Amino acid sequence: MKLNNLIVFLAEDDEDDRWLFEQALTDLKIKTELSMFKNGKEMMDYLKKTDTIVPHIVFLDLNMPIKNGMECLKEMKEDENLKKIPVAIYSTSSSEKDIENTFISGANVYINKPNNFSALKKVVEKVLQLNWQYQTSNLNKENFLFRI
Amino acid sequence: MKIYVTFNLDITCNAILEEQLNKLDVQYAINGAREIVFTKKLTEQQQLGLTTSLKKYGVEVIDNQKTELIQRIKDTINEMLKDDEANLYKVSSYLSDKLDYSYTYLSNLFSEGTYTSIENFVILKKVDYVKELIATTDLSLTEIAFRLKYSSVAHLSGQFKKITGLTPTVFQKIIEKRKAFKSNKA
Numbered sequence: 001m002k003l004n005n006l007i008v009f010l011a012e013d014d015e016d017d018r019w020l021f022e023q024a025l026t027d028l029k030i031k032t033e034l035s036m037f038k039n040g041k042e043m044m045d046y047l048k049k050t051d052t053i054v055p056h057i058v059f060l061d062l063n064m065p066i067k068n069g070m071e072c073l074k075e076m077k078e079d080e081n082l083k084k085i086p087v088a089i090y091s092t093s094s095s096e097k098d099i100e101n102t103f104i105s106g107a108n109v110y111i112n113k114p115n116n117f118s119a120l121k122k123v124v125e126k127v128l129q130l131n132w133q134y135q136t137s138n139l140n141k142e143n144f145l146f147r148i
Numbered sequence: 149m150k151i152y153v154t155f156n157l158d159i160t161c162n163a164i165l166e167e168q169l170n171k172l173d174v175q176y177a178i179n180g181a182r183e184i185v186f187t188k189k190l191t192e193q194q195q196l197g198l199t200t201s202l203k204k205y206g207v208e209v210i211d212n213q214k215t216e217l218i219q220r221i222k223d224t225i226n227e228m229l230k231d232d233e234a235n236l237y238k239v240s241s242y243l244s245d246k247l248d249y250s251y252t253y254l255s256n257l258f259s260e261g262t263y264t265s266i267e268n269f270v271i272l273k274k275v276d277y278v279k280e281l282i283a284t285t286d287l288s289l290t291e292i293a294f295r296l297k298y299s300s301v302a303h304l305s306g307q308f309k310k311i312t313g314l315t316p317t318v319f320q321k322i323i324e325k326r327k328a329f330k331s332n333k334a
Contacts (some may be wrong), residue, residue, distance in 0.1 A: 030263050034274065103322045104329050110313075127262045133272055136262070137222055143279035148312030 005031045006128060009058040011043040011072060012090070013065055014034065017113070019060070020100055021090075024121045030128050038066030044075055047082055054113065057083060057131045062091040067081075068100065075107040078083065086134065088127050099147065108134075108144045164205050172198060201234055212259055218261045220247060221254055225270055229277060229296075275311045278304065282316055283323045 008025065009044060012018045025032050034058050037043035040060070046052055058068035069089060076082040088109035089102045099110050109122075109127050114120045126148060134144045162178060169176050172194055175187040190198070199209045224246050228234040234242060240251040245267070247254060258266045274296065281292045289301050298304040308316050 070175070096227070100322060100325070104325045106326070129268070130272070131268065132263050136228065137269070137273075139276045140280055143276060143283055143313065145279075145314065145319060 006132070007053060007055040007056070008032045008034045008128075009043060009047075009055045009071065010034065010036045010090075011038075011040050011058070011064060013039050013063075014061070018063070018097060020073045020117060020120060021124070024117065027121055028125050028128070029127065030132075032128070040072040041066045044072055047076070048058055048079075054081075056135065057086045057088060057128070059090045059127075060107075061089045062089060062102075064092055069095040070105065073102060073105050087130050088123050088131075103145060108146070110147045112148070161207070164207065165202075168201050168205075171201070203329075214257060214261060216225060217247070217249075217254075218258060221258055221266065222269070225266075229270075229274060239266065269312060271307070276309060278308060278316070279319065299300055310327050 008017065012021065014144055018038075018099075022034060022036065025034050034054070035046070035065075037046065043058070062069040069091070073087055073089070076085060076087065085104075086137055087106065088107045088111055089107045090111045090113060091098070092113050093099075094112050102110055109129065109130070111123055113121055127146075130144075130146060133143055134138060155181045165178060165184070169184070170180075172190070174190065174194070174242075177185050179185060187257050195306070204210060207240040224243055225239070226240070228237070228242055236278060237245075241257075243254055245249045258264075259267070262269070264265070264272075278292055278296065281287055281295075282289075289304060296304070299308070305316055308314070308319070313317065
């Protein structure tokens with residue numbers, strides 16, 4: 001049985017973090033197609049183009065120049081075409097307030113950036129698995145809420 | 149000399165199907181939805197032969213059996229979680245009894261087709277049920293724990309926290325605030 005590649009977007013301003021994320025995805029058994037953006041604006045502009053294939057999930061860093069993760073999240077949730085895309089926040093902040101605010105604004109997963117590569121791989125894999133189950137099984141998407 | 153032809157593709161395709169199916173010498177019926185029903189199960193050899201001979205005409209036999217079985221596994225798990233008596237069984241024996249396949253087969257098929265294991269799915273499904281009850285009913289955690297056969301509230305909260313990263317109380321608070329936030333905007 002063949003599973004299609006999962007389409008994944010990442011908005012992250014730090015070059016090293018982008019590279020690590022990409023390496024982590026390549027190492028997973030789950031096959032993915034990754035598009036990366038240097039800030040929120042780049043990603044939003046791309047998402048809003050009509051011929052863009054809608055990703056299965058987007059990962060958003062919170063602190064980014066020009067347009068930060070929170071602004072992207074809110075913009076996505078207000079857009080009819082984009083509001084259904086699951087959002088994983090990917091941040092170094094572990095402030096309870098940040099976490100709560102992103103969830104209330106519609107984020108599905110909050111990830112504290114792990115500090116080593118093998119933890120990163122595990123985390124990303126877990127998020128992709130969860131997301132897949134929420135897309136394909138009879139689970140309530142309103143309650144798709146995880147902190148990892 | 150030249151002649152011109154037009155096709156009625158439905159008739160053409162049905163004629164090809166019938167021609168190939170008749171070779172098998174079995175009873176069958178072609179349904180409207182491009183579905184072929186056999187009165188008796190085909191042998192593996194017959195199935196393979198049919199697939200090969202149809203391929204020449206660009207007709208693909210779709211292997212939906214596996215996808216369907218995965219769906220049946222999920223459905224059976226749902227049933228099991230909502231059924232008080234079934235809750236007493238082990239998932240593995242319940243599934244193999246109900247679906248009449250070995251658990252090893254089911255478990256491999258499931259992992260192959262869904263990126264995750266049956267065990268993980270069961271936990272996820274159970275937590276989803278807990279979330280549903282927290283978000284939409286006034287049941288207390290004690291009542292939810294009892295209903296879902298957790299040995300104690302502590303066990304329920306512990307599993308909930310382990311899987312979702314949130315305590316049931318925080319989850320409930322977030323869901324309420326989210327609803328308020330949405331209705332404020334509307």
